Ligand SMILES: [Zn+2]
Ligand SMILES: [Zn+2]
Ligand SMILES: [Zn+2]
Ligand SMILES: [Zn+2]
């Protein structure tokens with residue numbers, strides 16, 4: 001195999017299989033679940049799966065959360081409604097309206113209701129009743145909405161404002177379909193604040209509309225409750241419950257994992273950004289957006305060989321580049337000699353602060369601060385890009401593996417180690433990416449140096465795995481390489497846990513010192 | 519189904535119009551009304567004549583009418599441009615009810631000319647002036663009436 005002929009250590013770059021790219025660019029959307037079998041991997045499961053009743057060793061950066069599926073959300077609502085229905089002895093429809101009015105704070109509702117029931121009913125849109133709930137045809141009735149008097153069926157809620165059923169239907173359709181309203185639909189009467197209850201609604205509209213109405217109500221339930229949030233993954237219907245308080249977001253980075261595998265921050269909703277706290281992330285993203293012009297050239301996919309100047313294209317996540325022409329091996333990130341990257345004195349991840357004497361005038365200072373920013377931004381953006389390239393590569397590899405399987409008779413389960421490795425790469429790169437944003441704000445001290453050492457260890461582990469990952473399929477099937485990949489995968493995950501645990505502990509204890517405020 | 523309602527509302531208002539308000543149909547289109555409103559006495563708009571256009575959406579009365587000033591006006595709640603869009607409580611989707619009537623809308627506009635609502639303003643500068651320099655506001659409003667609404 002003349003893999004030396006390739007820019008990278010093995011994978012051909014002929015651009016075949018492009019159809020498989022861009023399946024889902026959303027970073028982190030599947031960076032979950034390293035998929036170890038418990039018996040072959042001593043390190044606890046990183047899948048954060050809270051469904052496991054026997055919770056494995058909890059790490060300091062794990063937080064408690066619960067995933068609710070649509071049926072669970074409904075059950076939760078129903079339970080609250082039933083409780084209030086029994087305690088206050090009111091109709092279930094009214095209990096639902098009261099609970100919504102109180103944003104599902106059952107305790108406060110019961111307390112207030114016990115004190116002043118009429119005032120509570122009034123303000124929730126359940127004022128005094130005058131009539132029963134049924135459809136009626138009334139002789140000589142003129143509807144005040146359509147002015148028709150042809151004796152069709154009419155309806156009134158307990159407030160007694162009676163209109164024809166057709167007008168109710170149109171009104172409710174307008175509110176539910178066009179305005180997406182459900183919990184706060186009032187009586188059609190000008191000035192009447194009576195809230196449409198679900199029992200009345202069910203009498204009036206088609207099953208379709210009823211269903212939509214209840215969907216919107218469920219949505220309101222999640223949005224009204226402080227500790228519930230929708231999973232932001234497209235097409236995911238689950239909600240996550242997490243008790244994290246806003247004021248603690250500077251001490252904890254509350255990453256949660258939905259059952260759909262999407263991992264996101266409960267604090268700000270964006271994909272997992274451990275170890276960086278929400279405020280830092282927000283500031284960093286704003287800075288990147290503001291400085292996008294300056295930093296644009298970085299995300300380029302091609303660079304020139306530092307030795308001979310030929311154009312090198314990056315088509316896998318690995319940073320170890322080999323020039324096709326002069327065989328120079330160098331680092332994509334810093335363009336330095338690759339062989340030095342394994343040594344202890346070489347620091348690709350650390351920004352070497354220039355001594356103060358060099359930065360006497362304002363112009364030099366601003367140049368240095370730009371260089372410093374670009375150092376971190378480079379590495380941040382590169383992991384984002386590499387994660388994508390790794391994923392593309394995995395998809396290409398997977399396709400080839402399938403061909404290989406059919407040729408060699410290897411079973412699907414036997415090639416799953418590649419999937420596991422690919423997911424570990426995604427997750428570790430996601431973490432590494434944010435370590436650079438984090439480091440940008442750090443002041444230089446011993447803690448920071450320890451942090452950078454952890455970062456470097458994870459970097460090296462990830463690069464090594466990424467490089468193995470780019471071997472040609474024929475070599476990947478080799479038993480020795482398979483074991484190496486599995487070992488390296490678990491090592492990467494271990495390094496990631498160490499880095500995150502360390503950073504999270506320091507964050508919780510408030511001992512990081514920041515060089516740049518956020 | 520809305521035809522009966524619109525026709526009746528139009529008949530009622532055009533037969534016994536509230537003082538200072540006149541309505542007519544635009545090209546016999548019941549969904550497009552021309553409204554002529556006199557600036558209310560005692561307000562800086564007194565003496566001015568304001569043309570407004572009232573459009574009833576196909577979904578009327580389940581959706582609120584749309585009202586705009588065709589005559590340019592200096593007022594915190596009306597955009598000070600050729601669009602003359604306005605912000606008025608009764609027409610907001612959360613407060614409009616199918617049983618709300620056009621008559622009530624027109625009377626609400628009259629009220630708005632008598633007493634602007636600076637906290638719900640479309641023209642922040644005019645609202646500021648209304649709140650902090652009432653004589654200055656009235657002078658400017660009167661000047662504007664002379665310029666645009668005579
Ligand atoms: Zn009707
Ligand atoms: Zn009512
Ligand atoms: Zn999900
Ligand atoms: Zn966050």
Ligand SMILES: [Zn+2]
Nearest residue numbers: 305308323326
């Ligand atoms: Zn070269």
Ligand SMILES: [Zn+2]
Nearest residue numbers: 331333334348
């Ligand atoms: Zn490097």
